[in-house]
Amino acid sequence: xxxxxxxxxxxxxxxxxxxxxxxxxxxxxxxxxxxxxxxxxxxxxxxxxxxxxxxxxxxxxxxxxxxxxxxxxxxxxxxxxxxxxxxxxxxxxxxxxxxxxxxxxxxxxxxxxxxxxxxxxxx
Numbered sequence: 867x868x869x870x871x872x873x874x875x876x877x878x879x880x881x882x883x884x885x886x887x888x889x890x891x892x893x894x895x896x897x898x899x900x901x902x903x904x905x906x907x908x909x910x911x912x913x914x915x916x917x918x919x920x921x922x923x924x925x926x927x928x929x930x931x932x933x934x935x936x937x938x939x940x941x942x943x944x945x946x947x948x949x950x951x952x953x954x955x956x957x958x959x960x961x962x963x964x965x966x967x968x969x970x971x972x973x974x975x976x977x978x979x980x981x982x983x984x985x986x987x988x989x
């Protein structure tokens with residue numbers, strides 16, 4: 867199933883279709899929490915790399931990388947990460963680069979939701 871996903875990603879992002887990797891460098895400047903909207907003093911930065919040769923996708927961070935699931939559709943792509951503690955993070959990116967990053971976390975039976983809005987540069 868991963869081979870077709872990577873093929874679709876390559877077609878979806880035709881400028882990078884001949885590359886072995888496609889990167890999505892994202893900056894999120896607005897955060898939504900149960901307390902309301904907040905403009906970030908320093909943006910949340912997230913980078914995804916899709917390795918088309920090996921049919922895998924990764925979230926690149928300060929503490930290394932983790933494998934994520936890439937889910938393309940006709941208008942963009944979403945990346946789904948399930949953390950070691952079972953929390954779910956989803957980042958959806960349109961073909962034009964608009965993006966939303968959602969964190970759905972539970973800690974000590976407390977919901978800790980947050981959502982970030984921004985843009986990604988697709989390379």
